[in-house]
Amino acid sequence: MFEFSILIFIxxxxxxxxxxxxxxxxxxxxxxxxxxxxxxxxxxxxxGWYQPELPFYFSxxxxxxxxxxxxxNVYFWVVLVSFSxxxxxxxxxxxxxxxxxxxxxxxxxxxxxxxxxxxxFGMYWVAVEGTTLSVAPxxxxxxxxxxxxxxxxxxxxxxxGIAFAFIGILFLTLSANGTLLEGKQLxxxxxxxxxxxxxxxxxxxxxxxxxxxxxxxxxxxxxxxADVDATSNSPSxxxxxxxxxxxxxxxxxxxxxxxxxxxxxTYQFAKTILIIGGLLSLFVAxxxxxxxxxxxxMLAYSSxxxxxxxxxxxxxxxxxxxGAMYHVIYNSLNKIVLFFTAGxxxxxxxxxxxxxVSSVLNILPWSGWLIMISFLSISAIPxxxxxxxxxxxxxxxxxxxxxxxxxxxxxxxxxxxxxMGKTLFQMLYKKNEGEIIxxxxxxxEIIHFATIVLLMLLIAIAVxxxxxxxxxxxxxxxxxxxxx
Amino acid sequence: MQNVLSxxxxxxxxxxxxxxxxxxxxxILRFQGLLLTVLLVFPFIHHFSIFALILPxxxxxxxxxxxxxxxxxxxxxxxxxxxxxxTIQPFTFLLLVIFSMVVVFVASNILSKSADIETIPFASxxxxxxxxxxxxxxxxxxxxxxxxxLVLENGIFLFxxxxxxxxxxxxxxxxxxxxxxxxxxxxxxxxxxxxxLAGFDVTVLGRLxx
Numbered sequence: 001m002f003e004f005s006i007l008i009f010i011x012x013x014x015x016x017x018x019x020x021x022x023x024x025x026x027x028x029x030x031x032x033x034x035x036x037x038x039x040x041x042x043x044x045x046x047x048g049w050y051q052p053e054l055p056f057y058f059s060x061x062x063x064x065x066x067x068x069x070x071x072x073n074v075y076f077w078v079v080l081v082s083f084s085x086x087x088x089x090x091x092x093x094x095x096x097x098x099x100x101x102x103x104x105x106x107x108x109x110x111x112x113x114x115x116x117x118x119x120x121f122g123m124y125w126v127a128v129e130g131t132t133l134s135v136a137p138x139x140x141x142x143x144x145x146x147x148x149x150x151x152x153x154x155x156x157x158x159x160x161g162i163a164f165a166f167i168g169i170l171f172l173t174l175s176a177n178g179t180l181l182e183g184k185q186l187x188x189x190x191x192x193x194x195x196x197x198x199x200x201x202x203x204x205x206x207x208x209x210x211x212x213x214x215x216x217x218x219x220x221x222x223x224x225x226a227d228v229d230a231t232s233n234s235p236s237x238x239x240x241x242x243x244x245x246x247x248x249x250x251x252x253x254x255x256x257x258x259x260x261x262x263x264x265x266t267y268q269f270a271k272t273i274l275i276i277g278g279l280l281s282l283f284v285a286x287x288x289x290x291x292x293x294x295x296x297x298m299l300a301y302s303s304x305x306x307x308x309x310x311x312x313x314x315x316x317x318x319x320x321x322x323g324a325m326y327h328v329i330y331n332s333l334n335k336i337v338l339f340f341t342a343g344x345x346x347x348x349x350x351x352x353x354x355x356x357v358s359s360v361l362n363i364l365p366w367s368g369w370l371i372m373i374s375f376l377s378i379s380a381i382p383x384x385x386x387x388x389x390x391x392x393x394x395x396x397x398x399x400x401x402x403x404x405x406x407x408x409x410x411x412x413x414x415x416x417x418x419x420m421g422k423t424l425f426q427m428l429y430k431k432n433e434g435e436i437i438x439x440x441x442x443x444x445e446i447i448h449f450a451t452i453v454l455l456m457l458l459i460a461i462a463v464x465x466x467x468x469x470x471x472x473x474x475x476x477x478x479x480x481x482x483x484x
Numbered sequence: 485m486q487n488v489l490s491x492x493x494x495x496x497x498x499x500x501x502x503x504x505x506x507x508x509x510x511x512i513l514r515f516q517g518l519l520l521t522v523l524l525v526f527p528f529i530h531h532f533s534i535f536a537l538i539l540p541x542x543x544x545x546x547x548x549x550x551x552x553x554x555x556x557x558x559x560x561x562x563x564x565x566x567x568x569x570x571t572i573q574p575f576t577f578l579l580l581v582i583f584s585m586v587v588v589f590v591a592s593n594i595l596s597k598s599a600d601i602e603t604i605p606f607a608s609x610x611x612x613x614x615x616x617x618x619x620x621x622x623x624x625x626x627x628x629x630x631x632x633x634l635v636l637e638n639g640i641f642l643f644x645x646x647x648x649x650x651x652x653x654x655x656x657x658x659x660x661x662x663x664x665x666x667x668x669x670x671x672x673x674x675x676x677x678x679x680x681l682a683g684f685d686v687t688v689l690g691r692l693x694x
Contacts, residue, residue, distance in 0.1 A: 122655035129662040136669055145680055149689045152626075152673045159666050160620075160633065166640055166659075167613065174647045177600045185652060202599060229692045288694055297694070 003052035006041050007068075007113050010034055015106035027102040028083040035072070035079045038109065042072035047468055059119040059189070062475035063259075066325065067116050067252055070332050074244035075109055077336050077454065078237045081447045085237055088347055093143035100137065108134040108241070115249050121169045121186040124253055125162065128217070131246055132158045139234040150226075150233035157226035161216030165253065168209030172257070175202035191260045192479075204266045210257045211273060217250035219304045220277045220311060221284035231300035232352065236343025239296065243303040243335035248328055251310065255480075258314065262481045274315030279408065281308025286412040289419035294352045295345070298423055299338050302378060305416055306331040312409065313393040320396025321482050323389045325473045330385035333458050334378045337451050341371035344447060345427070357427045366442045368428050370451045375424050377458055379417045384455075385462035486645070489523050490608035493642060494585065497615050500635065501581040502574050504567050506559055509631040510552045516612075516638045517547030523645055539653050546660050551634065551667050558627060558671050562678045569624040569685060577622060584618075585611045605646035612639025624685040626677065630670050637663055 014034045018027045044050040045060060046069045052060055060068075082105070086098050111130030118124040132155065140151040169186065176182055179197040184190050191198075212223065219227035227247075231239045254274075261270045285305035292298045306327065313324025344367040349357045361368035377384035380391075397406040461469070477484060493516060500512050524540040558564070570577065585607075592607035616636025620629050644651070651659075674684065681688040 120655070122651045122658075126655060126658035126662055129659075129666070133662065133665050133669060140673075140676075146691050148673065148676055148680055149691050152670075152677065152689065153692070155666065155669055155673065156629065156633070160617075160636070163633075163636055163640060167643070170640070170644050170647050174599055174601065199599065233692070291694065 001053075001055065003041065003045070003050065004054050004058065006037060007052075007117065008058075008110060010037065011106050011110040011113065015103050015110060018103040018106055024086060024098055024102075025083070028079070028086075031079050031082075031102045031106055034106065035076045035109070038113070039069070039072040039076045042069040046472070054117060057120045057123040058114070058117045060117060061119075061189075062472055062479055063252065063255065064116050066328070066472055066476060067248060068113070070248055070329060071109075071112055071116060071245045074241060074332055074336055075105075075112075077340075077450050078241045079105060081340060081450050082237050084446050085235065085343065094141060096143055097141035101141065104134045104138050105241075108138075112245065112249050116252060119188050121172065121188070121256075124256070125166055125169060128165075128214075128250065128253065129159070129162050131249065132162065132217070135230075135238070135242060135246060138238045139230045141235045141238065142233070147233045150229040153226045154230035157223075158216050161213045161223060163213070165210045165213030168206045168211075168213060168257070171202050171206035171209060172198075172260075175199040175206060177202075188256050188260070195260045195263045198260070198264060200265050203261060203264060204269055207257055207261055207266060207270050208273065211254055211270075211277070214250045214253045215277065218247050218254070218311075219281070219300075219307055221280040221304065221308070224281065224284060224304050228297060228300040228304065231303060232294060232296040236296075236339045236346065239299070239343075240336040240339035243300070243339065244332040247303065247307055248332060251307065251328070254311075255314065259480055271315045271317065274311050275402070275405065278308045278310075278312025278315055279405070281305065281311065282409060282412045282416075284308075286416055289416050289423075292419070292423060293354050295354050295357065295423065295427060296339075296342055296352045298354075298420060299335075299342055302338070302416075302420065303331075303335060305413075306335075306378075309390065309393060309409075312405070313396065316393070316397050316400050316402070316405070317480075317482055318396045318400060319484065320393045320400065321480065322473055322477055322484065323392025323394075323396055325476055326385065326389035326392065329461065329469075330389050330458060331378075333454050333461075334374060334384075334386060337374040337454050337458075338371065338378060340447050340451050341367050341374060345371070354423055354427055358430045358432050360428045364442045366444060366448045370448065370455070371424065372428060373455060374451070375420065377455065379420070383459050383463060385458045388462045485526055486523060486602060487604040489519050489526075490605040490642065490646075493519050493638075494608050494611060497581060497585075497612060497635075498578070500615065500619070501578045504570070504574060506564060506566055506568055506625070506627065507556075509568070509628060510555050510559075513555070513631060513634055513638075514548050514552045516635070517543065517552075520547065520638060520641055523642070539656055542657055542660055546664050547634075547638070551664065554667065554671055555627065555630065558674060562675065562684065564625065564627060564684050568628050571622050571624060577618070580618060581611075581615055584614045588614065602646045605642055609639045609641070609643025609646055612636065612642060615639070624687065626674050626684055626686065629686075630667060630674070633670075634663075634667065 011034055014030055017030055021027050045052055046065050108131060111127050111134055115124055115127035118127055136151050136155040139154055140147050175198040181190060181194050215223040231242050258270055261267055281304050285301045288301050310324045310327050313320040345360060346352060348364055377386060380387045394406055496512050496515050521540050521544045528536040588610045589607040592603050596603045613636050616632045616639060619632030678684050
């Protein structure tokens with residue numbers, strides 16, 4: 001019960017405490033303490049120093065052991081920079097949004113941890129809906145018209161999406177009719193064990209509903225629109241939280257059902273659906289990158305692109321699956337960096353439009369250089385981690401039975417890279433006519449520190465490639481029946 | 485009994501498709517909540533236990549009392565006009581509902597041969613899911629969208645009882661709580677939308693585009 005308290009109960013308690021404390025600094029200190037504790041514990045569980053014994057409906061396996069530190073890490077950095085972010089007011093009404101900021105963050109950690117550690121579809125569903133409920137008010141932090149619209153769309157569309165996932169879960173119960181699983185409730189491990197006995201028709205329906213439903217949250221095209229609006233209009237730490245951890249938690253649900261489908265005749269069908277979803281997301285990112293004029297929206301499309309690559313990798317299987325698991329980690333780290341630096345630019349220029357931003361390298365040298373480096377990193381330039389994970393995914397695709405997918409992917413990625421680079425370099429170097437820039441030194445802040453550490457982490461994980469991480473990913477692959 | 489309740493549920497969907505009053509939607513939600521409560525209580529009539537009443541009682545409180553009252557309050561507070569603003573004729577909408585109901589019932593009948601499902605509740609639940617989506621698509625008012633979402637959720641609930649779902653009570657209570665909070669947040673959002681954007685329908689939401 002001890003580990004359960006640390007990981008799930010304390011965040012909830014901390015949310016309650018934040019409700020009663022009015023001082024933002026104190027709220028921040030409590031939340032930061034909880035996030036550090038959560039991070040330490042997740043890492044201990046991941047490394048294997050600690051074997052948690054969780055109560056009913058919760059357990060750990062290789063997959064949750066990998067996803068838990070991803071969440072803790074994103075959450076820790078987001079909380080760390082939040083205070084300095086909140087101190088500087090961006091819009092007139094954002095003062096009101098501060099009141100419940102840390103409360104909602106704590107509730108988010110509670111719900112998301114419960115979702116990752118759950119071993120029951122029902123519990124997973126309740127927890128994932130809980131994450132939507134905690135994030136939606138955070139999207140409305142700026143209290144302006146765009147944020148309101150984004151919050152409404154996110155809340156509404158994702159709730160409907162999750163309702164669809166629930167129908168999928170009910171179909172899964174139907175597929176277990178007449179098998180050993182009947183009457184045994186919806187525990188993942190039981191379903192994985194007896195997957196071959198499930199009724200294929202209902203299983204297929206279940207996969208489609210769960211995949212389409214959760215796509216609204218993962219941001220897989222064509223269900224991505226609410227996600228893009230929400231990510232681009234929320235404050236940068238929240239956008240980082242959504243891109244780095246929330247989408248991944250929703251992906252976990254899809255992976256759970258994919259694991260169940262794996263030994264059945266529905267496997268090929270599920271793989272095809274994942275590949276189509278991945279390619280479609282890449283295509284959507286490709287198209288919108290041509291006309292994007294809002295840099296935060298551009299980053300939101302970049303999230304869609306990378307989740308698309310991950311889905312594609314999972315769908316292809318083999319080495320691409322291993323690459324996709326690495327990509328989950330690297331993408332989450334990289335998205336924090338990108339959104340943090342973009343947040344700095346937004347704070348200075350007070351606009352998200354690319355047109356309104358110029359000479360970033362002169363005006364905000366720290367943020368400017370850091371966003372440039374993180375752009376290189378997200379574009380898979382070595383020695384950053386994304387290069388290695390994408391290489392693995394590409395190799396996996398090349399040696400699969402559908403090598404043509406590699407050509408399509410490379411083509412789409414090339415144009416995404418060019419267009420993203422064009423937009424970003426315009427912001428960094430463009431000088432407006434007659435503009436006189438007084439070169440000022442940008443103050444080194446906690447956000448810059450976080451960004452530099454995370455960028456170094458992106459290189460370190462890739463270069464050192466810790467055995468423990470590799471073994472864990474190999475274990476996940478084994479759980480998914482992948483022979484390497 | 486389950487079949488009778490399901491058919492009553494379907495009738496409420498017909499009423500929903502022809503009515504043009506906002507208030508009627510709230511009444512329908514109440515009625516559907518009541519039907520679902522009876523559906524849950526019914527199996528326990530012969531072996532009564534307090535424990536078995538927790539879920540139906542919570543369902544009753546959430547779906548029959550709290551949510552309809554909350555929606556009524558929003559309608560009154562914001563002085564939302566009493567008529568829904570449809571984007572298609574009520575008759576066309578009714579035809580659409582009947583057509584989808586027929587398709588769902590025929591499909592369920594075919595499916596029931598290969599799986600152990602109760603055809604009528606299964607099909608009624610699925611029809612409600614489809615009708616809920618139609619309501620969201622073909623109505624302009626945001627508050628009606630919330631009602632459509634709730635019809636969809638009611639459909640899923642009915643559908644869940646038809647597939648003899650084995651969700652434990654704690655999870656069922658969790659889902660009810662989630663739905664309540666979603667509606668609560670949507671209510672707050674509608675309030676804000678009406679004050680910030682001066683309107684209650686989807687036409688005011690057009691700022692975010694590529």
